[in-house]
Amino acid sequence: MTIRAAAKIAARPTLRPFVAVTKQFIAGALTPRDFLEDCLGEFANREKHVHAFVTHDIERARVAADASTTRWKAGKPASPIDGMPMGIKDIIETVDMPTEMGSPLFAGWRSDKDAACVSALRQAGAVILGKTVTTEFAATEPRGTRNPWNLEHTPGGSSSGSAAAVGCGMVSAALGTQVIGSTIRPASYCGCFGYKPSVNAINREGCHDYQSQSCTGIIAASLADTWQVAHEIVSRVGGDAGTPGLVGPDRCPAPAKPKRLAVLDTAGWKDTSYGLQESMVVMHRDLRETGVEIETRVTDAKIEEVETAIADAHALSNKINSFEVRWFLRGARDRDVQKLSKVMQTRLAESEALTLDDYRAALIERARIRARYAALAGSFDGCITLSAPGGAPKGLKSTGNSQFAVPASLLGVPALSLPVINENGLPLGLQVLGFFNEDARAFALSRWLYNQIMYPSTMGA
Amino acid sequence: MTIRAAAKIAARPTLRPFVAVTKQFIAGALTPRDFLEDCLGEFANREKHVHAFVTHDIERARVAADASTTRWKAGKPASPIDGMPMGIKDIIETVDMPTEMGSPLFAGWRSDKDAACVSALRQAGAVILGKTVTTEFAATEPRGTRNPWNLEHTPGGSSSGSAAAVGCGMVSAALGTQVIGSTIRPASYCGCFGYKPSVNAINREGCHDYQSQSCTGIIAASLADTWQVAHEIVSRVGGDAGTPGLVGPDRCPAPAKPKRLAVLDTAGWKDTSYGLQESMVVMHRDLRETGVEIETRVTDAKIEEVETAIADAHALSNKINSFEVRWFLRGARDRDVQKLSKVMQTRLAESEALTLDDYRAALIERARIRARYAALAGSFDGCITLSAPGGAPKGLKSTGNSQFAVPASLLGVPALSLPVINENGLPLGLQVLGFFNEDARAFALSRWLYNQIMYPSTMGA
Numbered sequence: 001m002t003i004r005a006a007a008k009i010a011a012r013p014t015l016r017p018f019v020a021v022t023k024q025f026i027a028g029a030l031t032p033r034d035f036l037e038d039c040l041g042e043f044a045n046r047e048k049h050v051h052a053f054v055t056h057d058i059e060r061a062r063v064a065a066d067a068s069t070t071r072w073k074a075g076k077p078a079s080p081i082d083g084m085p086m087g088i089k090d091i092i093e094t095v096d097m098p099t100e101m102g103s104p105l106f107a108g109w110r111s112d113k114d115a116a117c118v119s120a121l122r123q124a125g126a127v128i129l130g131k132t133v134t135t136e137f138a139a140t141e142p143r144g145t146r147n148p149w150n151l152e153h154t155p156g157g158s159s160s161g162s163a164a165a166v167g168c169g170m171v172s173a174a175l176g177t178q179v180i181g182s183t184i185r186p187a188s189y190c191g192c193f194g195y196k197p198s199v200n201a202i203n204r205e206g207c208h209d210y211q212s213q214s215c216t217g218i219i220a221a222s223l224a225d226t227w228q229v230a231h232e233i234v235s236r237v238g239g240d241a242g243t244p245g246l247v248g249p250d251r252c253p254a255p256a257k258p259k260r261l262a263v264l265d266t267a268g269w270k271d272t273s274y275g276l277q278e279s280m281v282v283m284h285r286d287l288r289e290t291g292v293e294i295e296t297r298v299t300d301a302k303i304e305e306v307e308t309a310i311a312d313a314h315a316l317s318n319k320i321n322s323f324e325v326r327w328f329l330r331g332a333r334d335r336d337v338q339k340l341s342k343v344m345q346t347r348l349a350e351s352e353a354l355t356l357d358d359y360r361a362a363l364i365e366r367a368r369i370r371a372r373y374a375a376l377a378g379s380f381d382g383c384i385t386l387s388a389p390g391g392a393p394k395g396l397k398s399t400g401n402s403q404f405a406v407p408a409s410l411l412g413v414p415a416l417s418l419p420v421i422n423e424n425g426l427p428l429g430l431q432v433l434g435f436f437n438e439d440a441r442a443f444a445l446s447r448w449l450y451n452q453i454m455y456p457s458t459m460g461a
Numbered sequence: 462m463t464i465r466a467a468a469k470i471a472a473r474p475t476l477r478p479f480v481a482v483t484k485q486f487i488a489g490a491l492t493p494r495d496f497l498e499d500c501l502g503e504f505a506n507r508e509k510h511v512h513a514f515v516t517h518d519i520e521r522a523r524v525a526a527d528a529s530t531t532r533w534k535a536g537k538p539a540s541p542i543d544g545m546p547m548g549i550k551d552i553i554e555t556v557d558m559p560t561e562m563g564s565p566l567f568a569g570w571r572s573d574k575d576a577a578c579v580s581a582l583r584q585a586g587a588v589i590l591g592k593t594v595t596t597e598f599a600a601t602e603p604r605g606t607r608n609p610w611n612l613e614h615t616p617g618g619s620s621s622g623s624a625a626a627v628g629c630g631m632v633s634a635a636l637g638t639q640v641i642g643s644t645i646r647p648a649s650y651c652g653c654f655g656y657k658p659s660v661n662a663i664n665r666e667g668c669h670d671y672q673s674q675s676c677t678g679i680i681a682a683s684l685a686d687t688w689q690v691a692h693e694i695v696s697r698v699g700g701d702a703g704t705p706g707l708v709g710p711d712r713c714p715a716p717a718k719p720k721r722l723a724v725l726d727t728a729g730w731k732d733t734s735y736g737l738q739e740s741m742v743v744m745h746r747d748l749r750e751t752g753v754e755i756e757t758r759v760t761d762a763k764i765e766e767v768e769t770a771i772a773d774a775h776a777l778s779n780k781i782n783s784f785e786v787r788w789f790l791r792g793a794r795d796r797d798v799q800k801l802s803k804v805m806q807t808r809l810a811e812s813e814a815l816t817l818d819d820y821r822a823a824l825i826e827r828a829r830i831r832a833r834y835a836a837l838a839g840s841f842d843g844c845i846t847l848s849a850p851g852g853a854p855k856g857l858k859s860t861g862n863s864q865f866a867v868p869a870s871l872l873g874v875p876a877l878s879l880p881v882i883n884e885n886g887l888p889l890g891l892q893v894l895g896f897f898n899e900d901a902r903a904f905a906l907s908r909w910l911y912n913q914i915m916y917p918s919t920m921g922a
Contacts, residue, residue: 095796
């Protein structure tokens with residue numbers, strides 16, 4: 001690989017994988033409390049600069065870590081993530097902390113319950129350090145979180161705090177959500193692994209999350225951590241009601257070398273730099289040299305059809321999302337318009353122009369595009385693209401460009417961001433798109449790709 | 462018809478239809494404020510006995526009715542239900558009143574927002590008198606509401622207060638929900654029209670409602686009122702996100718005489734009295750005399766297949782519902798088990814025995830049963846059955862038998878309860894089941910049946 005691995009850059013924030021160290025808990029060489037204290041050290045050093053958390057509770061986390069330590073010492077951990085320090089995006093409800101949704105309208109608001117996913121994580125023994133910063137109502141208005149790789153740059157959004165906290169090892173994993181690019185993009189910008197599941201695959205109940213293509217996402221320090229968090233949630237509370245939920249093994253699927261991959265440009269390609277485009281071409285060449293067939297819109301008609309279909313993914317997603325969240329924004333405006341950002345006021349005004357028939361037509365169009373994408377499944381093991389057009393942009397007023405992330409949202413398919421690219425000293429993700437309800441296969445492919453790119457000399461390609 | 466119409470019994474609670482009187486608003490003969498005052502008179506007389514409301518706000522309702530009066534006088538009503546007095550089941554969120562869900566765990570709890578349906582109703586000009594009593598978490602534990610037809614009898618549940626309030630004219634319509642029989646059954650017991658839509662057809666967001674076969678239901682004083690409330694919600698906020706929502710005309714569909722109807726016994730038939738069974742047979746004969754073909758499980762093999770498929774509708778529904786709500790009940794238990802009813806504690810314990818694989822198998826079984834029912838659509842205009850095995854049973858400790866109501870819940874199809882039967886002085890509904898997303902057709906059929914049964918002499922049959 002000619003692209004330097006993010007993890008190899010010296011003096012950078014580092015991820016703190018959890019599942020891989022649990023064998024030390026079993027061996028007695030380390031405890032969940034020790035692990036938490038390392039996280040808290042990072043928290044003490046960085047949080048004052050990064051602002052990843054809205055609310056945190058160190059003492060409660062220590063109590064939970066001690067309970068986990070007791071379970072591991074007794075040889076009875078509640079799950080492979082028992083003791084994992086985690087953050088919860090602040091649009092996801094927690095019984096013991098407010099859920100403010102990045103909005104002054106909900107300052108101090110309490111749901112008096114845990115969301116389904118939080119309930120499951122507590123059962124699995126996760127140690128919840130706090131609620132992580134979200135943009136206003138998980139949309140676009142930032143709330144002050146900074147990128148741990150460079151404090152003058154955005155961490156991305158809307159799962160800003162989750163990505164920032166994981167990106168510098170304050171926690172091993174955090175929950176996010178994604179309806180446009182809110183998990184994949186911040187994961188990419190902060191050098192984390194990011195996972196947006198198949199739509200409905202992780203139970204969303206008890207979240208401020210009312211949109212049909214929205215998903216609970218996971219931002220984590222390793223693929224093993226990512227899979228395990230998803231698995232521990234779904235095995236306890238399922239996917240969204242009425243759906244089968246994430247299907248797959250108890251542990252992260254083993255790496256699987258693909259036979260054939262589709263490269264997607266997406267509408268984001270035009271926004272990437274020439275240098276990055278060149279790097280991607282080199283990456284594709286390197287992958288071909290391992291024996292994987294790599295096709296593009298130029299070489300494969302079906303890919304070209306998909307590219308055409310997703311060219312306006314952002315506009316179509318916005319239309320669907322706007323209609324679906326309109327009732328909520330109306331209520332927010334009527335309570336106190338001064339506490340609703342200008343960008344949300346504008347979005348509401350635009351959505352008021354939509355009719356139910358417009359919305360129904362948009363759903364039919366989305367279904368048509370999904371069917372077109374699904375037709376790739378017979379010929380390809382998955383798709384690859386970037387997670388963003390580059391590293392995190394400078395400035396805190398925007399959460400960045402979501403053109404690469406939105407297709408998987410519109411398509412409802414699993415997407416993973418792998419932190420394998422470095423552009424001018426900032427991390428950038430390679431994005432893997434899978435097929436609907438074949439999330440485990442997307443993980444197996446992602447593991448192979450990650451290993452191949454990061455450790456090519458050990459792969460014997 | 463040999464069955465006496467409920468509405469003809471003297472000295473009984475009476476319904477207070479709204480849409481039909483709005484022509485008087487236009488003519489200047491009546492105002493929404495006058496209409497509300499009539500409701501408030503009933504409220505003053507009956508509420509102390511009936512206990513239909515958890516929270517009410519008479520002064521706020523008067524302000525809303527006056528605003529509506531101004532709009533009608535200006536010739537600019539917000540909708541055909543502008544000024545309609547309504548109740549909102551207390552599992553549905555309201556920005557201006559607590560949402561207590563029939564549970565001491567949520568005493569005084571505030572969502573700080575309106576549910577989607579409430580937001581739409583306010584836009585349409587509805588006058589919200591208050592929050593109506595629900596059983597605990599819309600399940601089975603009653604909360605003291607009495608049947609206005611006989612205070613010693615249950616109003617049914619879980620939408621107890623909504624049915625009781627509509628049944629005696631304190632409001633023209635009220636929102637309920639149904640996952641087993643929570644709209645159709647109380648509507649039947651209280652002599653109201655009840656409507657459980659096709660699953661997902663009315664937006665449920667902002668409700669304590671996490672189950673895949675659950676629906677927002679409407680209990681109202683006429684079919685016109687019922688349709689209009691549903692239409693005004695869906696035209697403003699759609700169905701559940703990602704679905705087309707209720708499809709149909711701006712006003713209640715015109716009566717349509719069916720060609721062929723299927724009679725469903727359901728598992729409830731064995732619980733009905735001999736006298737009631739005989740009355741139903743007479744009703745079927747009377748309908749045949751109008752030229753409608755009436756088939757039963759004895760005369761039609763497809764109906765027998767459906768009867769067999771829905772025989773265990775209650776058990777399968779309970780399995781699915783239990784898994785889906787388990788995470789919520791776990792949280793309620795962990796907060797304060799003393800504030801969770803024994804019946805809910807037992808339900809939680811039973812649900813803990815279920816695995817995700819059990820749940821997935823139940824979803825597959827439900828889909829199989831739905832497909833079997835859908836096969837009737839080609840041969841029948843709809844199905845008829847009872848809404849309950851009889852009038853409301855005596856006692857307030859149980860909300861009654863739901864065997865007749867549960868099939869439509871499991872099937873996800875529209876169901877209407879028509880108050881056309883009287884059994885020993887108590888009302889009882891005839892239930893009409895339609896086909897998925899053909900709710901307008903079910904209304905047209907229901908209107909014809911209602912007119913035919915209540916006013917046969919005018920039908921020229």
